[in-house]
Amino acid sequence: MLRVILNGCSGRMGKVLTTQIKTIEGMEIVAGIDLNESPRDYPIYKSLQESPVKGEVMIDFSSSTSLKSYLPVAIERGLALVVATTGLDSEDEELLKEASNSIPIFRSQNMSLGINLVQELLQSATKVLGERYDVEIIEKHHRYKKDSPSGTALMLAESINAVRTHPLTYVYGRVGNETLRKKEELGIHSLRGGTYAGEHEISFSGEDEVIAITHQSYSRQVFANGAIAAAHYIVRQKRGLYSMHDMILESSAVTTIYTEHSEVLISLDNMSREMEKISDLYGFLAANDIFIDMISHTGATNGNIALSFTIKERDRLKAEALLGKFLEPLPGAILVIEKGVSKITVEGPGMEYQSGVASRLFAAMAKAKIPILAVTTSERKIAYITPEAVVERAVAIIKEEFNI
Structure with a gap:
């Protein structure tokens, strides 16, 4: 059970989170922090220091003034x-x-997964459009929002500046006769009224065209969902400062699993390290219509190497005969053929941005005593060979490990 302390429990987001967390199995609010008490089915205290309730994580949707008072207490209690x-x-x-x-x-000025995708889109647009386009941000929020401009607008502006050669200077609204737009400006404008949950429009204005990227939040539920996901994420992390970007990368480390059956693993040990010999081997197989998939070479030992590759079962007998013929003038080479194997490939766009994915994958396989016979990797992909009999179980374990 994930025990949550909710700071700002009587506010608008506090109410949404209280309702949402009630519906989530394995998660509960054990205490609330707020100067204003309101009917809740958990105790409410005026400060974290006053609360004797132990929690694992505190979600803070309060005002900025409470930060300095609760940080020392959170550190003392080891509270995420x-x-x-x-x-x-x-x-x-x-x-x-x-x-x-x-x-x-975990720190984010906007808990929406969508707004964090917008950040990446803005950076891509900025890199392509360069400094030829004027950038402006318009943000809209409900009449009760106290701060202006919104933290999200500033976060988006910072994302743009992060990839510019010459950072832009923020201008908050324009009033007066001397407000001619300068090239180095980034205008940020705030609208307040009604019940806007949050809307941000970023425009890139060039000669005779405008490119606009807009994000609209139709309710506070989207922020609650992001905060709940962040709470589950941060309690699994070591000390450090994390962002929505970090969480998205973790969730996208493995997004796709696919399998290929009826594979055969060919291993050649004690092969000459001369590239001519290796090239001749692959050329010989290709000339005889043997299609090779995974290829793995080890480092040289005593001037020789071990190499392995996979082929389809339909080509096994033909390849076995061809390899026997090819290896005749190489008496020291050892040929091993393993039948009844499959290839499992895991892939994800976040894999190249975080370490430990292979470690988690192989640790999960080791715990389940699933053998790994050969491995190849790239920035976004890990492929390995395993006995065909355990493929279904291996895939189920991967899905559980990476929450697919």
Whole structure:
């Protein structure tokens, strides 16, 4: 059971989270923090320091003024944090960074997965469009929002500046007769009214064309879902400062699994390391219509190497005869043919940005005593050979390990 302390439990997001977490098995709010008490089925305290209740993670949707008071208490108790509060200044952000040396902290000014995708789109657009286009951000929120501009608007602006050669200077609205737009400006404009949950439009205005990227939140539910996902994520992390980008990368480390059956693993040990010999081998097989898939070479030992590759079962007998003929003038080479194997490939766009994916995969296989006979990898892909009899079980274990 994940025990959650909710800071800002009487606010709008606090109400949404309270309702949502009730429906989630294995997660409960054990205490709330808020200056304003409201009817809840958990105890509410005016500060984290006053609360005697032990939790594993605190989700913070309170005001920026509470940060300095709860950080020392969270550090003392080893409490993981999800900080979703907007309006934090540079000093507050520095305090979070310092605190992350002691506890795991998840920090995002917007808990929507979609808005974090928008960040990546903005950076791609900025790289392509360069400095020829004028950039402006318009953000809209409900009439009760206290801070302006929104933390999300600033986060998006920072994403754009992060990939520019010459960072833009933020201009918050324009008033007066001397407001001619300068090339180095990035305008940020705030609208307040009604019940907007949140809308951000980023425009790139060039000669005779405008490119606009818009994100609209239709309810606060999207932020609650992101905060809940962040809480589950951060309690599994070591101390450090994490972002929505980190969580997205972890969830996309493995997104696809596919299998290929009726494979045969060919291993050649004590082969000459001369590239001419290796080239001749592959050329000889190709000339006889033997299709090779996975290829793996080891480092040289005593001037020789071991290499392995896979072929289809339909080509096994033909390949066996051809290899026997090819190896006749190489008496030291050892040929091993393993039948009844399959290839499992796991793939994900986040794999190239995080370490430990292969470690998790192979540890899961080792725990289940599933043998791995050969491996090849690339930035976004791991493929390995295993006995065909265990493929179904191996795939189920991978899905469980990576939450697919």
